[in-house]
Amino acid sequence: MIYARFLVTLKKEFLNWKLWAGRSIVLSYAAVAGLTIVGFTKLAEFSFDWFLALQGRNRWAPLFWTPIVTIVIVYLTRKFALGSAGSGIPQVIAALDSKCKPEDRGLFVSLKLSIVKIFLTSAGLLGGLSLGREGPSVQIAAGIMRNAKRWLPSAANISEASLIMAGGAAGIAAAFNTPLGGVMFAIEELSKSLEQRSNGLMIASIVLAGLVGISIDGNYTYFGVIQPGGFSLNIIVPCILVILVSGILGGLFSKVLIISLRVNRGLLGKFRTNSPLIFAGACGLIVALIGIASNGETYGTGYSHTQSIIAGSESTSYLFVPLKFIATWLSTWSGVPAGIFAPSLAIGAGIGNTISTALTLPSAQILIAIGMAGFLAAVTQAPMTSFIIVMEMVDGHGLVLSLMASALVAGGISKMISRPLYPSLAKLQLLILETPGARENTVD
Template sequence: MNDDSQHRVRRHVRRGQVLLRRHGPTAPRWRKRAAIFGGAVAVGLVAIAFAWIADRASGLFSALVSRAWWVPIVLTPCAYAAIAWFTRRFAPAAGGSGIPQIIAAKATPESATEDLASARTSLVKIVMTAGALAAGASVGREGPTVQVGSTVMAYAHRIMRVPLTSSVLVAGAAAGVAAAFNTPLAGVAFAIEELAAAYEQRMTLLVMTAVLIAGMISLGFAGDYVYYGIVGQTLSVGATLLIAPVAGVVGGLAGACFSRAMLWLSRGGVARLSGGRPVLAAAVAGIVVAAIGIATGLTWGTGYQAARDMIGGVHAPLWYGPAKFVATLATAAAGLPGGIFAPSLSTGAGLGAALHLLFPLQPIGAVVLLGMVAYFAGVVRAPLTSVIILSEATGSRGLMMPLLATALIADGTASLISRERLYHGLSEAFARRG
């Protein structure tokens, strides 16, 4: 082989090497795709496992209470104190919902896996949330699934040596919402409305891909279920014009009061009330939750079953909404790992059931849903997400316009009482940690 031939061969080899680096299986674009696909699959699987663990924990508590009504008098305060101590000692970033942590982590995504979205934090989050549910705490798993989902997606990108950006964290969080509720559209809406204040166009495909894959995994393993059951009821235009303003104003006011109370507690309120003794504060909160739960028999845990019963037409006592409000606020004051999505929706269901007394001729399920969307929108100040979650979680396509009108009124009313959005306000403490 002459020199020219050897030169051509070497040139072709170098060109092949360049093409392989750019387009081969180890190329950046393929590593990115592997990270997002693998991460989304993992988020879906982890969300399903987390849901199973949470359901078993709630079932364990229900079994204990059915055998001995007095068990929560001892169990709940002790568990609150123990969980609060353990969380503060080993993983402070696991406390609370999980959504504020991801909002804070977006500011410095490259260091998210060191604390706010670390494996240790997520593991403590899952275990302690399950422990809280096993003690009757008024918490949900949806907010924690957001934090865990972001963590899983972040580690998938770390493993594939892909840079970690805020878009990655948002995609993981959106996938978590989609898998937790089996509501893909709600995952996208949540990413846009709550997590991405300045929504980046390049984030769209990432979020959509993650949500779609996580949703398919959830659908494949958990089945084609509707979270709260199918609601086929509708409201006429005239009924909507009457009920939506009332539900929106009342729900918005109640939700804003909850939001302001949570922000005050998180910014030194608990420390002032407890004299700087958070574990004692958690024990007292446990006593409050136990007392309410024993007195009512309905306010334990997520409140999912109570909400589903009310949507189905079971009349709830007038005091259910206020009782669940106090139980959820007391649990939040304790600083336990756990979300407020499901408890807030349950509180809103109690509000809707009470409002139905004013409109007895209207379908109770429809009025309950308006109460739920109003209160939830008042708490989180995300009306689009609130509407889509409830629409997908109940299959109530015929109530889209009444739900949207109610949510917008509730959001406007809440903004007059609490201008600051809850999750963004709560994220400040975690941002300072970073």
Template structure:
């Protein structure tokens, strides 16, 4: 029952995100300057909802899931995974997408899928910490499988990203949950590719320089994003840190205002998931955008993340990679076919940010239909992960998960109860 619910939730979230994108497109067309007013107010309002009614929904939701998996306690974690969390996540995510925040629904689906499975913890014989961990793990992985229509990527995500501190045990129930959720999505929407399709092939031996360059560029930029988000509250002067901590609504409003300005300067291309610009870039034989699209999307996504509004990073991250790849093809038009560079940098940037190279190349391969580039994608993501580690040693999601881990005092209390 739960895997079917996750599959239906994934399809519903994808449809709702498309609807929100349509509303945002209409707003941009008719009231483009209105973003200077409603985005700052909207960012601040979402932070208010998060703090006042739905604590635990901020950001993508993946760090919260990791924190629950890594918690050795047997107690139920309703503060991070619950029906209330699902409701708050959906409401604020749709608000953000309608406004044009540079966010996606994939990360939130991980928290939603984990919340659905976590709901069954404590019933019958499902009462141990290990059983809770496997429920949450399978639910989070199923969320990725359902939202991207990619069962294999869901399994790899569970193995590589969600269980860095624990050895992944391929229990039949875990694999079955991921597979069923993915097949529910396939049955409803068909075997589609999220960002379009390309039949571009890239002979590995003759394009090693291009693969290496794309991997290095993706690793550098992805690692930089991870470093800024992780160290933002540390590298700032103390007065600015205190101002942000004491005035979170004003800071969120400022982030919203800058995203709105970026949107006006790029004719709305940086808003939302980046689905349409990415698809146009991927399916084109030549560079489509000005050189500044990739950096502008990078900044819009960074500000949306720093503001702590609920929203995922997978789709915007892939869009940033596509923009950077588009700019790279402008600089080096004879480096490799345009679509190949786009796909390579998409995968490399995602790997540089998450430090999960296998998940990155499988997700990119499945959502672009580029199975013929498997070896090139794998190489680029491995290079990107190594480059990113030099810039930012701590893995992105696991570093953020520490903010949700219980204090030592809480853990001692749990052990004595």
């Protein structure tokens, strides 16, 4: 009896060509998604390097260049691909929501939006805006994976929602070089059903996308390796202080983003609604002014600055955290396609470094890592994803418990201040479905 059941299962799994054809298509698209994110990363880095060269030649050039680029990006976004605005994660969550019918998903996730998102996000870094590429990577990879559905045989039994979820998580895995973080992101932020969470093919797609990036760039860590060293009781109070500050500021950051993107009343709200291009230019101008005031520290993703302070080769001013906070908020509020993962990590690192400097502590690296995990968890209210991403980015396996505690406590503090960021912004995205004529612009 057992032998007969084994033969039936074996035949079903290995002799069904339609089943294997479907799996092959999904995995091929996952590899393409990973390769695309690697290319997107290269383009984004090249764009920001170009901006740094411009700023290096003339530190006042951003006063003209950044507002102009911001206006052009917002114009192109509103004219040709409204669904590409913002982070990209809320769009993926909206596409997976039960209120979004399959025929409406093209408003939020599609191959066209993926292509547009690549160039418009890179253009934001070309202008020196304070934004990240990880959120956009989620929407980009999700759009690519969704396209696989049209080639799948019906017997493959793979839902479009599963493809979108896997693509979004694959985007995180490939962008951060953190496959485990991608899997956790799928579970914590995107997946809402046990079936999706246990789908081995989807997890394989996420890991494969991450491995594609590793095969090209090598198995690197973004911020080097942090060695925690011996445990000291003297660091407990500073760690608690970093966690509290990260939780409070992260919650405030999330609340400010939700309010500013949701409210269209008041002087600024009406200004943004009635004159979006002028508003975008004003945001770009202020971001440029902040960049000049910070000696260029607040421009772009913040990766280089974070790497430098972790390595101890660069110090940061006490104003870095509030200035980066404002620059990232304004960059997002302007309406450009922009992620907040990387700037959040930079702000969190700044919190840890500032407290370490103020207290003249030798354990700056530990506080920086705790601040990164805490602030990211507070902003996203996804503590497990946050601590795993930071752990993988700094090869900080010796800090697992500290990073986990930081993410959980800071995320809990944030919940007392703000509603969850991405689900709240996803609800705003779903309002598009109520707009007359919105479905006419659905792109697949």
